[in-house]
Amino acid sequence: MNHHELKNITILKETILPGESKTINMEIAKLHTMTKLKIPIIVERSKFHGPTILFTAGLHGDEINGIEIVRQIITQKINKPKIGTIICIPVINVFGFLNQKREFPDGRDLNRGFPGTKTGSLASRFAYNLLKEIIPHVDYVIDFHSGGASRFNAPQIRVVPDNPELKALADVFHAPFSYYSKNISGTFRNSCDKLGVKMLLFEGGKSIDINDEITREGFEGSKRVLDYLGMLNSTKKISIPKNKTIYIEKSTWIRAKYSGMFHGYTKIGSYVEKGQLLATISDPYGKVEHKVKATDSGYIFNVNDAPIVYQGDAIYHISKKLKN
Incomplete structure (x- = not known):
């Protein structure tokens, strides 16, 4: 044209x-x-x-x-x-x-x-x-x-x-x-x-x-x-990532069962197995420490970065496998 x-x-x-x-x-x-x-x-x-x-x-x-x-x-x-x-x-x-x-x-x-x-x-x-x-x-x-x-x-x-x-x-x-x-x-x-x-x-x-x-x-x-789309200025170069995009069709939020200080051990984007330890929630006085475990095997694609959590707070978003 x-x-x-x-x-x-x-x-x-x-x-x-x-x-x-x-x-x-x-x-x-x-x-x-x-x-x-x-x-x-x-x-x-x-x-x-x-x-x-x-x-x-x-x-x-x-x-x-x-x-x-x-x-x-x-x-x-x-x-x-x-x-x-x-x-x-x-x-x-x-x-x-x-x-x-x-x-x-x-x-x-x-x-x-x-x-x-x-x-x-x-x-x-x-x-x-x-x-x-x-x-x-x-x-x-x-x-x-x-x-x-x-x-x-x-x-x-x-x-x-x-x-x-x-x-x-x-x-x-x-x-x-x-x-x-x-x-x-x-x-x-x-x-x-x-x-x-x-x-x-x-x-x-x-x-x-x-x-x-x-x-x-x-x-x-x-x-x-x-x-x-054919729109990129010819002087600019693109890079193609080595890994494929991971498509997430189903997911669930893992929520805090207790209020307290939050200590996360899980890197964003990582794959975890069901039951794996993801974090602990503790009181400030050294008395209790609750474990947070993965509810499913999947990718963690959202993590909580706040130092304090309340019961019910969403702390991890994890992908779920689709049932065949």
């Missing part, structure tokens, strides 16, 4: 022509100090026909590792496409990022507020604008998240089961784990799916933290997807 067939893109009344680079500032609401709050949307277009991919992070304001991945995609100029268009929104929930909080100032989780409404709560208006202004231009989304509340996620791609196209993209991204999880109502992923936009959700690390290994997995996987 010749490059004349590329359409103009208009976001928030600003038009971005083929071959153009533009940062558009989305302003939904001021801070209570009357300070303007800008959410930069970084658009890079080639002159040649191709798909549009959106990289987003910071939907939860305390999940900083994803923001770092998108920042590196920009600083390493991975976001300058050979064909098509790449849009980056490193921080969606700037309010939460300012306060190092997961939620919006209205106390709501933005990722339960989609598709949103024009005149609803602040988070709801935000969701509405994101879907109305940006998603109509987009074919693919990679959305970056981290584990919440001191729980560290192994690098993983989440996709819905029984979707061959998403499975193919997850294979290309090639994270250490891919986890089949159904769409949750009210999420960005669910809304994208309903609008026919293909989303890979990346999970890795924990909130209020930047981990170099997680960053590298997210960054390299994104490059592999761009390469697969």
Whole structure:
């Protein structure tokens, strides 16, 4: 196709022509100090026909590792496409990022507020604008998240089961784990799916933290997807991991049976046998020490990083074998 067939893109009344680079500032609401709050949307277009991919992070304001991945995609100029268009929104929930909080100032989780409404709560208006202004231009989304509340996620791609196209993209991204999880109502992923936009959700690390290994997995996987779509700048190289992606179809949480000080012995991503000692939970006075054992044989793909746990707290996420 010749490059004349590329359409103009208009976001928030600003038009971005083929071959153009533009940062558009989305302003939904001021801070209570009357300070303007800008959410930069970084658009890079080639002159040649191709798909549009959106990289987003910071939907939860305390999940900083994803923001770092998108920042590196920009600083390493991975976001300058050979064909098509790449849009980056490193921080969606700037309010939460300012306060190092997961939620919006209205106390709501933005990722339960989609598709949103024009005149609803602040988070709801935000969701509405994101879907109305940006998603109509987009074919693919990679959305970056981290584990919440001191729980560290192994690098993983989440996709819905029984979707061959998403499975193919997850294979290309090639994270250490891919986890089949159904769409949750009210999420960005669910809304994208309903609008026919293909989303890979990346999970890795924990909130209020930047981990170099997680960053590298997210960054390299994104490059592999761009390469697969024919969009990766010719000067950039990809690397293919030695190990295959491990697909997790069923999993269970191992919860603390007691409250106390938590001592974990299990490395994230490792395979454990049923009954294996994973951690101990002790009182502070040297009297008791409870063992935590693996409930199944499987991969540990989320671990608790908090030093103190309460009875019932989720401390490990472990994959379960499917019964044949």
